[in-house]
Structure formats: structure tokens, C-alpha cells
Amino acid sequence: xTLSQDLSSEVPVLDVRNLCTRFFTEAGVGKAVExxxxxxxxxxxxxxxxxxxxxxxxxxxxxxGLIDPPGRVVSGQVLFEGVDLTALNERALRKLRGNRIAxxxxxxxxTLNPVLTIGTQMIETLRAHxxxxxxxxWSRARDGLARVGIAAPEERLAAYPxxxxxxxxxxxxxxxxxxxxxxxxxxxxxxxxxxVTIQAQILAEVQRLCRETGTALIWVTHDLAVVSGLAxxxxxxYAGRLVEEGRTEAIIEQPLHPYTRGLxxxxxSRNLRGERLRxxxxxxxxxxxxxxxxxxxxxxxxxxxxxxxxxxxxxxPASGRMVRCFHPLTAPEDRS
Amino acid sequence: MQRLWRQFRxxxxxxxxxxxxxxxxxxxxxxPLLAPQNPYDLRQIDVLDGTLPPGSQSLTGMTYxxxxxxxxxxxxxxxLYGLRISIGVSATATIIALAIGMTLGMMAAYLGGRVDxxxxxxxxxxxxxxxxxxxxxxxxxxxxxVDKVIVALVTVQxxxxxxxxxxxxxxxRGKEYIEAAKCLRLSTPRIVFSHLMPNCLPPLIVVAxxxxxxxxxxxxxxxxxxxxxxxTQPSLGMLISNGFDFMMSGKYWISFFPGIALVVTVMxxxxxxxxxxxxxxxxxxx
Amino acid sequence: MFxxxxxxxxxxxxxxxxxxxxxxxxxFAIGNPVDLLINPEADQAEMAAAIARxxxxxxxWRQFLSFVSGLLQGNLGTSFVHNAPALGLILExxxxxxxxxxxxxIFAIVIGVPAGLVAGLYPERLVGRGIMGASILGxxxxxxxxxxxxxxxxxxxxGWLPSTGRGETRSLFGIEFSFLTLDGLRHMFLPALNLxxxxxxxxxxxxxxxxxxxxxxxxxxxARAKGLSPARVIFxxxxxNMMIPVVTVIGLEFGSVMAFAVVTESIFAWPGMxxxxxxxxxxxxxxxxVAYLMLTVLLFVTINLIVDLVYSVFDPRVRLSESS
Numbered sequence: 001x002t003l004s005q006d007l008s009s010e011v012p013v014l015d016v017r018n019l020c021t022r023f024f025t026e027a028g029v030g031k032a033v034e035x036x037x038x039x040x041x042x043x044x045x046x047x048x049x050x051x052x053x054x055x056x057x058x059x060x061x062x063x064x065g066l067i068d069p070p071g072r073v074v075s076g077q078v079l080f081e082g083v084d085l086t087a088l089n090e091r092a093l094r095k096l097r098g099n100r101i102a103x104x105x106x107x108x109x110x111t112l113n114p115v116l117t118i119g120t121q122m123i124e125t126l127r128a129h130x131x132x133x134x135x136x137x138w139s140r141a142r143d144g145l146a147r148v149g150i151a152a153p154e155e156r157l158a159a160y161p162x163x164x165x166x167x168x169x170x171x172x173x174x175x176x177x178x179x180x181x182x183x184x185x186x187x188x189x190x191x192x193x194x195x196v197t198i199q200a201q202i203l204a205e206v207q208r209l210c211r212e213t214g215t216a217l218i219w220v221t222h223d224l225a226v227v228s229g230l231a232x233x234x235x236x237x238y239a240g241r242l243v244e245e246g247r248t249e250a251i252i253e254q255p256l257h258p259y260t261r262g263l264x265x266x267x268x269s270r271n272l273r274g275e276r277l278r279x280x281x282x283x284x285x286x287x288x289x290x291x292x293x294x295x296x297x298x299x300x301x302x303x304x305x306x307x308x309x310x311x312x313x314x315x316x317p318a319s320g321r322m323v324r325c326f327h328p329l330t331a332p333e334d335r336s
Numbered sequence: 337m338q339r340l341w342r343q344f345r346x347x348x349x350x351x352x353x354x355x356x357x358x359x360x361x362x363x364x365x366x367x368p369l370l371a372p373q374n375p376y377d378l379r380q381i382d383v384l385d386g387t388l389p390p391g392s393q394s395l396t397g398m399t400y401x402x403x404x405x406x407x408x409x410x411x412x413x414x415x416l417y418g419l420r421i422s423i424g425v426s427a428t429a430t431i432i433a434l435a436i437g438m439t440l441g442m443m444a445a446y447l448g449g450r451v452d453x454x455x456x457x458x459x460x461x462x463x464x465x466x467x468x469x470x471x472x473x474x475x476x477x478x479x480x481x482v483d484k485v486i487v488a489l490v491t492v493q494x495x496x497x498x499x500x501x502x503x504x505x506x507x508x509r510g511k512e513y514i515e516a517a518k519c520l521r522l523s524t525p526r527i528v529f530s531h532l533m534p535n536c537l538p539p540l541i542v543v544a545x546x547x548x549x550x551x552x553x554x555x556x557x558x559x560x561x562x563x564x565x566x567x568t569q570p571s572l573g574m575l576i577s578n579g580f581d582f583m584m585s586g587k588y589w590i591s592f593f594p595g596i597a598l599v600v601t602v603m604x605x606x607x608x609x610x611x612x613x614x615x616x617x618x619x620x621x622x
Numbered sequence: 623m624f625x626x627x628x629x630x631x632x633x634x635x636x637x638x639x640x641x642x643x644x645x646x647x648x649x650f651a652i653g654n655p656v657d658l659l660i661n662p663e664a665d666q667a668e669m670a671a672a673i674a675r676x677x678x679x680x681x682x683w684r685q686f687l688s689f690v691s692g693l694l695q696g697n698l699g700t701s702f703v704h705n706a707p708a709l710g711l712i713l714e715x716x717x718x719x720x721x722x723x724x725x726x727x728i729f730a731i732v733i734g735v736p737a738g739l740v741a742g743l744y745p746e747r748l749v750g751r752g753i754m755g756a757s758i759l760g761x762x763x764x765x766x767x768x769x770x771x772x773x774x775x776x777x778x779x780x781g782w783l784p785s786t787g788r789g790e791t792r793s794l795f796g797i798e799f800s801f802l803t804l805d806g807l808r809h810m811f812l813p814a815l816n817l818x819x820x821x822x823x824x825x826x827x828x829x830x831x832x833x834x835x836x837x838x839x840x841x842x843x844x845a846r847a848k849g850l851s852p853a854r855v856i857f858x859x860x861x862x863n864m865m866i867p868v869v870t871v872i873g874l875e876f877g878s879v880m881a882f883a884v885v886t887e888s889i890f891a892w893p894g895m896x897x898x899x900x901x902x903x904x905x906x907x908x909x910x911x912v913a914y915l916m917l918t919v920l921l922f923v924t925i926n927l928i929v930d931l932v933y934s935v936f937d938p939r940v941r942l943s944e945s946s
Contacts, residue, residue, distance in 0.1 A: 098849030110840035603762035
């Protein structure tokens with residue numbers, strides 16, 4: 001008994017190894033996620049940061065096994081509590097989805113079914129995974145709503161989604177994700193579509209809930225400022241690849257990859273008043289036609305011939321830090 | 337235009353349909369040359385040859401590929417002549433309806449205000465009743481005749497064109513080139529006819545394809561019910577109607593073959609129209 | 623909601639009034655009412671008497687007033703052929719047409735919705751393409767010809783089903799219905815199927831388009847992410863949303879089915895109001911035609927009204943935006 005408990009505390013909740021997801025379209029093959037490796041322990045919060053089109057949303061769906069044709073996970077492993085999800089059949093995956101692994105989507109206006117009541121949509125999530133009576137499911141759903149700070153949860157259960165505000169709907173979506181007490185939640189930019197004040201409330205709420213329940217969380221976002229206050233660790237994605245990963249403070253204080261530095265510099269609050277906002281020159285490349293070598297090279301001021309010739313691999317310059325760059329920054333740059 | 341053709345070609349179904357459609361129109365136009373006999377020349381038909389099954393030979397040695405009807409008419413010839421009438425009537429009605437609908441739709445879009453309101457109320461009213469019923473009642477009040485069938489077909493069609501043109505014209509009107517033309521002080525008719533009209537054509541053609549198929553079907557139905565074209569000008573619908581009485585005794589060919597001709601015609605028009613609509617829909621082009 | 627009903631009711635009344643004026647203009651101003659309303663076989667003296675009785679010698683506005691007051695009293699003229707009130711004749715035949723149209727609609731839903739759902743779920747597969755091909759065929763087949771072929775195959779060659787008449791009827795609320803007896807149902811089967819073919823194609827296409835649209839929505843992916851079974855995702859999350867446009871159109875099409883019953887009824891000798899209309903047209907029984915027209919207008923306006931109201935109950939978004 002003690003042995004298995006010890007083992008389970010050592011086995012990470014999620015261990016992704018060299019995951020590749022590609023889209024096979026008429027226009028060509030899109031390498032949406034390339035060689036992605038991640039590791040998450042119990043209760044840990046990981047911020048997965050990248051610009052739109054960097055493959056971070058596809059990465060989230062790949063973990064859930066929810067990639068639809070023409071897309072497909074072509075290689076790699078997703079070890080969830082030691083079990084490889086890519087080797088499971090649809091039926092076994094379904095038992096995990098919404099139960100052990102839950103997901104929160106970007107746009108709360110679109111994620112709830114408009115013709116079903118909140119109650120129906122919560123109860124079906126519970127009853128898909130456990131044999132409980134309708135009455136018990138109902139009371140659990142009510143408690144679930146109360147937990148995410150929704151007032152008068154009993155009335156809300158009878159309501160239709162359009163009767164609730166956007167922030168309220170996202171709280172419902174979070175409540176649905178938490179219903180079956182999963183060990184991992186993947187949240188895909190869940191606050192982007194909301195007002196700033198509500199965004200802050202929801203962030204605080206989610207952080208509290210994950211700490212309380214010991215749920216691991218992957219928070220996918222394009223907004224570095226949001227995750228810097230939330231996540232334990234940050235992983236930065238660029239053009240389908242992870243370019244840098246490490247503890248949040250380390251990454252913010254001392255980015256190693258030129259792209260990460262660019263991201264940090266373009267966050268408005270980090271710039272002095274009156275100074276021009278820094279931008280990363282150039283545009284995100286299309287995943288259909290990635291350049292040879294490092295995908296960031298065309299936009300990088302440190303790029304050399306080597307960068308254009310072949311792609312760098314992930315390296316571990318210091319403990320707990322990883323970077324995919326031939327010319328990593330070694331010391332914090334002076335910001336003159 | 338060439339780009340459109342290249343895209344159109346990519347669908348084998350649409351391409352075959354187009355070929356069939358061209359063949360049918362050619363057969364209808366050239367009916368007097370192609371038909372083995374003139375089914376309305378009484379000297380060429382013999383009642384003794386009545387209701388012969390397909391493949392039979394006449395007393396004079398001619399083969400009736402599709403059999404004969406009650407009066408001894410060669411069905412193949414009757415179908416070719418019937419196609420001529422069916423397509424002729426429907427095409428004429430469609431062209432007239434197109435002209436009326438375009439004019440009214442353009443007026444509604446360009447003049448706006450009360451003119452728009454009156455025309456569009458009329459369109460709504462018209463479209464809220466099934467075309468079949470409107471045509472039937474009109475013909476009941478007017479009596480039979482080719483001209484009356486055309487009037488009925490025009491009446492049930494114009495509203496679709498008016499609505500389509502108005503919709504397209506309202507979108508186009510807001511665009512910059514119309515503003516530019518207005519700034520150049522071009523006359524209203526000139527703006528409407530040489531600038532607005534050509535840009536409203538693509539959606540109109542798609543609607544016209546659907547409507548002409550509908551008109552052929554409707555004309556056949558009306559003639560079948562005995563309120564359409566007169567007996568002297570038998571369209572496909574009337575041929576089918578003539579065969580109704582013989583069917584109970586198992587003589588299927590008199591109704592069957594004209595029906596097949598009708599179905600193939602309508603279906604090929606629908607398939608070509610479907611393809612054109614898909615091409616015109618930018619959402620599906622991706 | 624209440625205001626909404628009132629506005630729609632008012633709009634319906636305006637439509638009715640507009641149609642009454644149109645019919646009046648058609649019959650009295652453009653057409654020759656003597657031809658239209660008086661039995662053409664009458665002699666001179668009868669003709670003159672009838673003109674006086676119908677008030678056709680009166681000025682136009684007088685005639686319009688009497689036409690309208692006749693309408694309001696439900697007096698739509700007297701049939702020459704049957705020598706009975708035209709309205710009564712039509713109402714007598716209405717249940718037969720109604721039950722036929724209803725069965726046809728049931729066919730359309732029972733066949734069209736599953737077919738459209740399958741075609742929408744597998745648009746690239748053979749089954750999806752096949753269903754769409756069949757639906758284009760269904761659109762292109764002329765109703766009357768299909769009717770003939772159905773009779774030929776099932777009644778003449780195979781002899782499985784009867785092809786004429788209503789069969790045995792049974793009384794319900796004092797009205798005779800065929801669907802209450804087995805024989806009546808057997809008689810209804812072919813004509814209802816014939817009447818349904820066009821609508822099956824229509825419902826299939828709508829259901830397919832709806833399914834494809836709904837499948838792309840985030841809430842479907844969210845439902846899958848919740849670990850729901852495919853059956854629950856398709857039959858609850860997809861189907862419920864997809865049915866909204868289908869239900870609306872089915873309601874609106876009910877009138878058109880009643881109208882197309884004219885064709886089916888005359889082929890299958892089904893004694894409904896459509897067959898009566900055709901008989902009246904061929905026998906020049908004009909009062910019945912005018913009465914049929916006015917009744918149909920009323921029917922359509924009512925259907926449009928009901929569909930609009932039902933729609934606002936069906937779709938929670940419409941229902942609540944009205945009340946707030």
C-alpha cells in the first residue's frame with residue numbers, strides 16, 4: 001500500500017514525450033505541434049505561452065486525443081499518470097475525458113450548448129462517468145456552481161446559457177471541468193474573451209481551486225503577463241515547437257531564448273512610460289511552410305548561418321531550464 | 337470566366353450533367369430533323385399501330401424504339417417534340433420573369449423608401465404561397481393556352497429574381513466603385529445598367545437555373561392536370577397524362593419514357609445549378 | 623410576448639385583407655364576373671336574373687362591400703355543379719386532405735431527419751454522397767410522375783397496395799378519418815409517400831446543412847471533451863440544435879403540402895379538397911375555386927402565424943429575448 005502510494009507520488013500527472021501533430025490538407029502538411037515534451041507534477045500550474053498560430057491550442061487538443069481529421073497525432077507519447085494516451089482506444093480515452101482530464105475552452109459564449117439548461121449540461125458530465133442518481137447528480141452540480149462563486153446556484157441550474165453573462169458562463173465551464181475532480185485541467189485561453197476585472201477574478205479563483213484540490217493545470221495563453229502571476233513554470237511555444245521552459249521567475253528574470261526576451265519586452269507594463277513599446281520584428285511563419293533550420297531565425301537578431309541551416313535541439317544549460325537555441329542569452333541584457 | 341470554367345470542370349458529375357443538358361437542348365431544337373416521324377402529321381401516323389410496346393415494328397416496317405401511344409404515334413418522336421414545347425415555354429417564361437424581376441428588384445434597391453417597401457411586401461406576399469397553387473388558380477381563372485401558361489409561370493417566378501437582385505444590388509451599392517461612378521455624375525440608368533447590373537448577375541444565374549428547372553416541372557404538372565398547354569401542343573406533361581389511362585392495363589411506356597425525359601432534363605439542370613451555386617459560395621471555396 | 627402575438631396577429635389580418643382585395647380585383651375587375659360566377663350553361667333570362675341577384679349591375683364599390691360582407695359571414699358563393707354552399711363543400715373534404723398531408727409530413731421527418739443527420743456526419747463517405755444524390759433526384763422527380771410509377775409498381779404489377787380512394791373510414795369527433803382503420807392506412811400509404819417525396823429531399827438537405835453547421839460549433843467539441851458518449855453528443859447536442867431550422871421549415875411547408883395534394887389526390891382519386899378543386903376547374907365551377915382560394919389564404923396566414931409563435935417557444939433564445 002505504502003509502496004504504491006510512494007510510486008504514485010513520483011509518477012508525474014502528465015509526461016509528454018516528443019509529441020508531433022500534423023494536419024494533412026490539400027495545400028500541404030501543417031506541422032502544428034513538433035517534438036513537444038512537457039512534464040507536470042500533482043498540483044503544478046504550467047503556463048503554455050505562444051502567439052496565435054503557434055500551435056498551443058492544437059497541443060491542448062492533442063493531449064486530450066481530440067484532434068479531428070485532417071489532423072492527426074503522428075508520433076510521441078502522452079503519459080497520463082503513467083498510461084500512454086496515444087495507445088488507448090476511443091472508448092478508454094472517453095472514460096478519462098471530462099473525468100480525469102478536463103478542458104476549459106477559450107470562448108465561454110460558444111462552449112455551452114444553447115438549447116440545453118446549465119443543469120442538464122452539468123448532470124450529463126457527472127453521469128457519463130459515474131453511476132449516480134439524477135438527484136445526487138443535481139446536488140453535486142449545485143455544489144459545483146457554488147464552489148466557483150456563483151450565487152443562487154439552484155436557479156442557475158434551470159437557466160439556459162444565454163441568460164448568463166460571459167464571465168458567469170466561464171465560471172460554469174470551470175465548474176463543469178472541476179465536477180469529476182480531475183487530476184489535470186487544460187485551460188485554453190479561458191480569460192481572453194472576458195473583461196479585465198472578471199479576468200482577474202477568474203484567475204484568482206482557478207488558482208485557489210487548483211491549490212485546494214491538488215489539480216494540475218495547463219494554462220494556454222498568448223499573454224505572458226497573465227501567467228507570470230499564476231504559473232509555477234512557463235513553457236514558450238513558437239511555430240509548433242517548444243523553445244524554452246523553466247520556472248516562472250527564472251524565465252521572466254533571465255530569458256534564455258531571444259524569442260522569450262522579445263515576448264517579455266513587448267509586455268506593456270514592463271516598459272517605462274513614454275518609451276516606445278518593443279515589438280518583435282517580422283511575422284509568425286505559416287506552419288505549412290516552415291523555414292529550414294530554426295523557425296525563429298528570420299526574425300532573430302542573433303541568428304547565424306548555423307541557425308538557418310539546421311534546427312537546434314532542446315538543451316539543458318542549467319538545472320530545471322531548457323532552451324532550443326544555438327545562441328542562448330547568457331546574462332540579462334541591459335535594456336537601454 | 338475561364339477560372340470559373342476550370343473550377344466547374346473539377347466536378348465530373350457537373351460536367352456530365354452539362355453535357356446531357358446541352359444534348360437535350362440540341363435534341364429539342366432539332367426535333368423536326370431528329371424525330372423518325374412528325375407525330376402531328378396525321379398522314380404519318382396510323383391508329384392501327386396504337387399502343388405497341390417498345391421495339392415493335394409498324395405496318396410500314398418502321399421500328400418504334402419506345403413504342404407508340406393510343407393514336408399510334410411514335411413515342412420517341414412525341415417526346416422530342418414534347419421537349420421542344422416544355423423547354424420553349426419554360427425558357428420564355430423565365431426570360432420574361434427575369435426581365436420583370438430584375439427591373440423591380442433594381443428599382444427597389446436603388447430607389448429605396450416607399451417603392452422598396454411596396455415591391456418587397458408584394459414579393460413577400462407572393463412567396464408565402466406555393467407557386468403550384470398560384471399557377472393553378474391563375475389558369476383556372478384564365479383558361480388554358482400556351483400564352484396563359486407563360487403568364488402563370490412568369491407570375492410565380494418574378495418574385496425570386498426581384499428578391500435576389502435587390503439583395504445583391506444593396507450589397508454592391510455600398511461599394512466604392514458605385515460611389516466613384518456617382519461622383520463622376522454618371523446618369524442613374526447608366527450606373528444601374530452598366531455598373532450595378534453586371535455585378536448582380538452571378539447570384540441571379542444560380543437562381544434562374546433552379547427556377548427554370550422548377551418551371552419545366554410546374555408546366556408538366558399543370559399540363560398533366562389538364563389546365564396547361566392545349567391538346568394541340570402536347571408537352572411532356574400531357575404525354576404522361578395521356579398514358580395514365582393505359583397504365584392500369586400494364587402499358588407503362590406511354591407514361592414512363594416521357595417521364596424519364598422530364599426527370600433527366602430537370603435533374604441535369606439542378607446538378608449544373610448546384611455546382612454553380614457551390615462555386616459562387618466563397619465559404620466553400622476554401 | 624403578448625405584444626409580439628398582437629403584432630403578428632395584426633400583420634396576418636393585413637395580409638388577409640390584401641389577399642381579399644387581390645381576389646376581388648382578379649374576379650370582378652380583370653376577369654368577367656358573369657363568366658366566373660354564373661353557370662355558363664344558363665340561358666339569357668336566367669343570366670339576367672343571376673346578374674341582378676349577385677348585384678353585378680351595381681357600381682364597383684358596392685360590389686366590393688357586398689363581397690367583403692359575404693366573406694365575413696362565411697358566404698363564398700354557391701357551387702353550380704353541386705348546388706350547395708361552396709365553403710361547406712370544401713370543409714367537408716378538408717379532413718381527408720389534412721390527414722394525408724399530416725402523414726406525408728411524418729414520412730418526411732422520419733426519413734429526412736435521419737438521412738440528413740447521416741449525410742451531415744459523413745459528408746465525404748459513400749453513404750453521405752449517396753444520400754445527397756438521392757435528395758437531388760427527389761427534388762427533380764415530378765410528383766405526378768412518381769405517383770404514376772408508384773401505382774404501376776405497387777398497385778398494378780405487385781398488387782400490394784390499393785391505389786384509389788380512402789378505403790374504410792371511421793368516425794372521430796363526427797369526422798370520418800382513414801387513419802383509424804387498417805384498410806384506410808393501406809389506402810393512405812401510396813398517396814402519402816408520393817406527397818412526401820419532395821419534402822423528404824428538402825428535410826434531408828436542411829438536416830444535413832444543420833448537422834454540418836452544428837458539428838463545427840465549440841459546444842460539440844466541449845461535449846466530447848466532457849467524455850460524453852458519441853450517441854449522447856449526436857442525439858442530444860447535435861440533434862437538438864439541428865432540429866430548430868428543420869421544425870420551422872416543416873411547419874411552413876405544411877401549407878405547401880396541402881397545396882401539392884391537388885396533384886396527388888387527382889392521381890390517387892383521394893376525395894380531398896385538392897381533387898375537388900381540379901374537378902371544379904374542369905367543370906368551370908368558379909364559386910368553388912374562389913372559395914378554395916380564400917380558404918387557402920386563411921390557412922396559410924394561420925400556419926405562418928402558428929409557426930412563428932411555436933418557433934419562439936421552441937428556441938429558448940428567441941423566447942427570452944422577447945420577454946426581456
